Amino acid sequence: MVQSLLVDSRKLDGFEGLHQAVHGSHVDVMQLGRGRLRGTLSHIGIGDFSFSIGTFNIGMRTQRISSDDKLIIGMLLAAERRVAHWSFDMQLNDVLVIPPLLEHDGVFHGASAYAAMRFDLDQVSSLFGGEARLSDPDTWRRRGHFRADLATGAMASRRLVRIMSHLGAHRDGLTPATADFWKRSIVECMAANVVSSLPPDDTGRLPSARRLIRRVEEYLDQAGTRPVHVSEICAAFTVSRRTLHRAFQEVFGLGPVTFLRHKRLCTIHSILRESRPGSTTVAAVAMQQGFYELGRFSQYYSMMFGERPSQTLGVTSFPLLDDGRAQADSVLSER
Incomplete structure (x- = not known):
């Protein structure tokens, strides 16, 4: 069976659009800052794997209830002011791990941009294959925060944005034959930031x-x-x-x-x-x-x-x- 493929992008007009901040997952959102929210929300879907990038111009409070059985790994792409997830203060390009069935609590104090991928935990061994510390599903069963290396983080951030931009402009580039390659290219950017924060192996x-x-x-x-x-x-x-x-x-x-x-x-x-x-x-x-x-x-x-x-x-x-x-x-x- 051919896996479903999706490339979608739309403008946000109100905080309600961020309920689908991560494709396939519902997030409760409350606007913190004053003014009319503007932003964009883009998704790539490859079967059960999804990749999302969102931008918004006003502070937000986000909560995710524990009903989603998918693993979510996110990266902070831009932030005008402080961003905190649980007790983690996020810096640019840091990676956040939200395990399946875990409630999530985040606060964006100003305009921000993020990237997030969502997939089944049983895909971990394949997508992170070859890196023993990352290909073990147990690594991802607890919430985590990985501090990005300055150079690696900036590079990963740019590449994620470019992948989304180019696939959005050339949707015929996402075909069944190339879907796995694009999925792995996205995962690699996130993985690079995680590996750079781990001791050498x-x-x-x-x-x-x-x-x-x-x-x-x-x-x-x-x-x-x-x-x-x-x-x-x-x-x-x-x-x-x-x-x-x-x-x-x-x-x-x-x-x-x-x-x-x-x-x-x-x-x-x-x-x-x-x-x-x-x-x-x-x-x-x-x-x-x-x-x-x-x-x-x-x-x-x-x-x-x-x-x-x-x-x-x-x-x-x-x-x-x-x-x-x-x-x-x-x-x-x-x-």
Whole structure:
């Protein structure tokens, strides 16, 4: 059965719109500040997994009753004034864990923005696969607060907003074939902030690098043209990201994220060469392969193949949909 897919965004006109602040979960909301509430609320739904981003211009009191059996993990994206959840004072990009069936109490003292993902606890081992401390469901059964690293937190926040923005603008990029990739990309941003607040874990052993790489390449061959996220590989082979990175560096001299990006670029090159101009667009193919920053994608592609993707397709121009300025994302992409 094909999982349901949803991309939705709307403007808020009144605090009542925040009752669905996290898609699929009801939240009781009371306005604290004076004035007319304005804001936006955006959702991505992939089966039972949802991702939401909300913004509002006035202080709020939020309460969630203990009737929801889903795990909610949230991140504070922006705050004009103090934000507190339970007894936790939140700083920018901090991560909050709301376990299933637990009442939640939050106070936003001014204009704020947040991101939140909601899913079944039994998905944890798959979505956080390879990171033993996060793939254990017991880790998420109690409320928690993870203080974000300054650099990692800012990067994760920007990437979450960009994913939501680009999928909102290019809804055809969220297809059954790419749904798992986008879901893992969202989870990775949250996980990066959590991992950065934990002590280093150097207990993982390194299996034979070439044997592991051979198994990974067989897995990728079976996936065909579907984009595969690095966390999916970690979960499939029960290896940490650190172990996988060491194996790829030993065999290819590249990290797994770079290797997977090159593989996706090669897939795009083949698709564009086999397509007729007018039958598809560069943007559509790029989105289907998990590239949501099209300017950066064009840079990667040109560096890889010595030509613009539009030249491969046989058309004369490719309008960039963002400014393509490269961000220093090595913290997230090659950890």
